[in-house]
Amino acid sequence: MGKEDKKYEYSVNQVPPAIHLVISSMQHVLVMVVSLAFPILLAGQINGTPELTASLIAFSMIAAGIGSIIQSVGLPMIGSGYLCPNLCGPSYFSLSLSAAWAGGIPLMRGMIIVAGLVEMAIAPIIQKLKNVFPTFIVGLVMTMVGVSVIKPAITSFFGLAYSGDAIWSLDIFVGLLTLMIMVFANLWGKGFVKMYCLIIGMLSGWMLALIIIPEYRYNFYVLNDIPIFSLPAIGPEFRDITFDFKLIIPFAVIGIGSSLKSFGNLLVAQKISEPELKEPNFVPIKKGLLADGFSTVLAGLLGGMAVDTSSSNIGLAGATKVLSRWISVGAGMIFLILAFFPKFGSILSMMPRPVLGAALIFTGSFMICTGLQEMFTEKWDQRKTFVVGISLFFGLSTAFLPGLYARAPHFIQTFFTDPLPTTAVVAVVLNLVFSFDLVLGKWRDKNRNNA
Amino acid sequence: MKNSLLGFCDGCGETMRVLKKWRPLIVLLVLVSVLAGCKRKYDDLDLTMYQYRDTKNLVRFVYDASLILKKDGMESLNYFRDNRKSFNTRDYYLYVYDMKGTNIFHAGMAHLEGKYLWDVTDKNGKKPLQLAYDALEDRNNPHAWIHYSWWETGKFYPVPKASCHFKVTTPEGNELLVGGGINYPHEEKEFIRIIVDAAVQLIENEGRKALAEISNPVSKYNYRDVCVFVFRPDGEILISPTINSTLAQTDFLECADDVLHKPFAEALKKLQSADRAWEAFMTKSRYKRKLIKKSLYIRKSVLEGTEIYVAAITDLPEPPN
Numbered sequence: 001m002g003k004e005d006k007k008y009e010y011s012v013n014q015v016p017p018a019i020h021l022v023i024s025s026m027q028h029v030l031v032m033v034v035s036l037a038f039p040i041l042l043a044g045q046i047n048g049t050p051e052l053t054a055s056l057i058a059f060s061m062i063a064a065g066i067g068s069i070i071q072s073v074g075l076p077m078i079g080s081g082y083l084c085p086n087l088c089g090p091s092y093f094s095l096s097l098s099a100a101w102a103g104g105i106p107l108m109r110g111m112i113i114v115a116g117l118v119e120m121a122i123a124p125i126i127q128k129l130k131n132v133f134p135t136f137i138v139g140l141v142m143t144m145v146g147v148s149v150i151k152p153a154i155t156s157f158f159g160l161a162y163s164g165d166a167i168w169s170l171d172i173f174v175g176l177l178t179l180m181i182m183v184f185a186n187l188w189g190k191g192f193v194k195m196y197c198l199i200i201g202m203l204s205g206w207m208l209a210l211i212i213i214p215e216y217r218y219n220f221y222v223l224n225d226i227p228i229f230s231l232p233a234i235g236p237e238f239r240d241i242t243f244d245f246k247l248i249i250p251f252a253v254i255g256i257g258s259s260l261k262s263f264g265n266l267l268v269a270q271k272i273s274e275p276e277l278k279e280p281n282f283v284p285i286k287k288g289l290l291a292d293g294f295s296t297v298l299a300g301l302l303g304g305m306a307v308d309t310s311s312s313n314i315g316l317a318g319a320t321k322v323l324s325r326w327i328s329v330g331a332g333m334i335f336l337i338l339a340f341f342p343k344f345g346s347i348l349s350m351m352p353r354p355v356l357g358a359a360l361i362f363t364g365s366f367m368i369c370t371g372l373q374e375m376f377t378e379k380w381d382q383r384k385t386f387v388v389g390i391s392l393f394f395g396l397s398t399a400f401l402p403g404l405y406a407r408a409p410h411f412i413q414t415f416f417t418d419p420l421p422t423t424a425v426v427a428v429v430l431n432l433v434f435s436f437d438l439v440l441g442k443w444r445d446k447n448r449n450n451a
Numbered sequence: 452m453k454n455s456l457l458g459f460c461d462g463c464g465e466t467m468r469v470l471k472k473w474r475p476l477i478v479l480l481v482l483v484s485v486l487a488g489c490k491r492k493y494d495d496l497d498l499t500m501y502q503y504r505d506t507k508n509l510v511r512f513v514y515d516a517s518l519i520l521k522k523d524g525m526e527s528l529n530y531f532r533d534n535r536k537s538f539n540t541r542d543y544y545l546y547v548y549d550m551k552g553t554n555i556f557h558a559g560m561a562h563l564e565g566k567y568l569w570d571v572t573d574k575n576g577k578k579p580l581q582l583a584y585d586a587l588e589d590r591n592n593p594h595a596w597i598h599y600s601w602w603e604t605g606k607f608y609p610v611p612k613a614s615c616h617f618k619v620t621t622p623e624g625n626e627l628l629v630g631g632g633i634n635y636p637h638e639e640k641e642f643i644r645i646i647v648d649a650a651v652q653l654i655e656n657e658g659r660k661a662l663a664e665i666s667n668p669v670s671k672y673n674y675r676d677v678c679v680f681v682f683r684p685d686g687e688i689l690i691s692p693t694i695n696s697t698l699a700q701t702d703f704l705e706c707a708d709d710v711l712h713k714p715f716a717e718a719l720k721k722l723q724s725a726d727r728a729w730e731a732f733m734t735k736s737r738y739k740r741k742l743i744k745k746s747l748y749i750r751k752s753v754l755e756g757t758e759i760y761v762a763a764i765t766d767l768p769e770p771p772n
Contacts, residue, residue: 047729155771
């Protein structure tokens with residue numbers, strides 16, 4: 001078997017040797033850590049105390065850890081059984097913040113539970129939507145999963161934490177070097193180097209940043225005040241769960257959007273884990289969506305932020321061809337343990353933004369290209385051009401022109417939120433509309449035959 | 452193919468082989484740990500209260516200049532003049548005054564050098580230099596921040612500014628004010644912490660007389676869209692955040708933001724067990740007509756034997772877009 005033809009280093013059900021399992025799991029944990037920015041940001045936005053921030057991070061990590069294990073360990077009724085870890089879902093951030101503002105953490109918890117239940121309710125229907133998602137739309141959704149990472153990836157790559165703030169040349173240098181190390185190691189590395197290209201790149205970039213940018217060293221000073229081990233404090237904010245009827249529709253919509261994203265993620269995970277499949281097998285995808293919804297409900301019950309399947313980790317698995325689901329289980333366990341060791345979790349969350357950005361670009365590239373390949377495996381025609389073209393126009397416009405949608409009618413605002421769900425919804429609707437003549441033709445043929 | 456849990460037991464050989472491959476990385480890690488432990492010139496400069504890099508960079512920029520002045524004394528002014536461009540960057544500019552109000556160096560406006568500017572005012576009547584000297588004496592304002600409006604060379608519209616300052620004693624024994632300004636500054640939470648804490652101090656020192664100074668639009672308690680306001684628990688407004696009269700008596704406890712959150716009610720709950728509190732809420736942006744996040748900083752104080760609340764509101768940083 002030629003080097004380029006090699007399907008994988010570790011297949012989906014293979015258990016890697018212990019040391020490889022630990023390093024690979026750590027490699028995935030480093031990517032998952034990116035999402036810890038969301039509970040930190042949310043706590044900052046609601047002027048949360050350090051205790052609230054610590055608890056929010058810990059509960060989010062516990063939910064993501066358990067979610068990753070359930071998703072991948074291979075339980076009979078729930079979980080896809082693919083390498084598909086969970087992390088704090090960026091798509092939930094804005095709405096969770098609105099809920100936290102309106103009714104504090106208790107309302108945020110309640111509404112996250114609602115969104116999770118919506119995701120769980122959608123899971124069984126996915127199997128019946130086979131005809132709604134032809135291969136080229138599946139490819140489009142997969143592409144958009146990668147596209148949706150562009151914003152956090154690029155802002156992180158340039159080291160930007162807040163809108164309008166300064167960008168340092170040294171940050172760009174660190175990000176660029178990290179990215180190049182990852183790509184070179186992946187392209188020309190062999191075995192070990194290729195397999196751990198991401199962790200090699202991230203650690204090298206992190207060290208370089210510590211050496212040349214003093215601010216990243218100063219960040220470590222806060223570690224003195226953080227305990228090595230602690231149980232998450234259940235403060236007054238975490239003792240109640242409340243609901244608000246007015247927020248049900250927005251959270252239900254975001255739950256559907258999140259399901260679509262996870263649907264795309266699971267399709268990619270399936271594509272890279274079982275390339276021999278001619279068409280999607282919806283059974284593991286259904287089980288995966290159920291696990292995703294369950295993890296979101298769990299996050300709400302625990303008091304963490306909503307969790308979601310991670311595009312970046314699937315991209316990493318595809319890029320390194322290390323696909324063992326046990327790595328996802330390992331990463332989940334490490335994440336779970338780290339929740340009780342805040343000092344170590346804090347060290348990981350201090351990873352320089354440009355390094356995180358480089359990792360997101362590296363993994364996102366894989367997601368985008370896998371989706372494009374999938375999209376163009378089918379014979380192309382004008383119908384598909386308009387379905388894909390128009391849905392991309394409107395889907396991408398939510399990222400290019402967010403201000404426009406902020407002033408749009410409420411109905412539009414509800415559905416035009418993010419490139420991935422918007423593109424997916426518009427593409428599905430347009431495909432149904434543009435295929436109307438084909439359906440009608442089939443129906444006439446059927447009637448004629450019957451007559 | 453290792454397809455079972457037995458794969459875990461491949462033994463130490465594999466582990467050692469892997470560790471050997473990581474040797475250069477481990478060496479680098481140790482090197483970095485040693486480097487990180489070394490004392491650096493900013494170790495004494497606490498910037499953790501600031502959220503934006505631009506703000507931190509400005510403080511470091513002025514601090515660096517103060518270290519040069521401390522070390523090389525008045526001779527360093529020639530160095531500043533010979534390298535004017537380095538001290539007048541796209542983002543910041545440096546200036547040095549004696550302690551009586553005479554400019555002795557200005558990186559961006561050389562024509563000010565040698566001029567006595569004690570009474571100079573901005574467009575709104577603020578006296579930036581007097582505010583700067585006052586800020587240097589304020590222990591509650593560690594980097595002596597002031598806010599005013601000025602102009603950029605070659606431009607024709609007022610530019611909002613924020614400046615920080617250090618007091619330096621040169622080896623020759625001269626006391627100097629060294630400062631740096633930033634155009635279009637970010638709104639830091641620390642800025643409202645400084646003015647609210649100062650207002651509380653003034654009220655505790657001077658009682659009702661302090662209210663006139665706090666509500667004076669050219670005082671340090673008011674800048675850009677920010678103002679310190681004061682009210683009693685029963686709702687009586689002593690200094691209004693919205694209009695300069697008692698025409699509108701608002702019940703702050705009932706005030707709700709655009710997502711129906713009641714920031715004052717929440718903040719006062721926190722004040723039952725603390726003497727200060729932060730609370731976030733949403734409101735329409737004056738410029739973008741969309742919802743943005745704001746932060747309320749509120750403190751408990753006492754005026755004429757009764758409890759009062761002193762507060763100010765500023766923008767919260769937005770995630771990158």
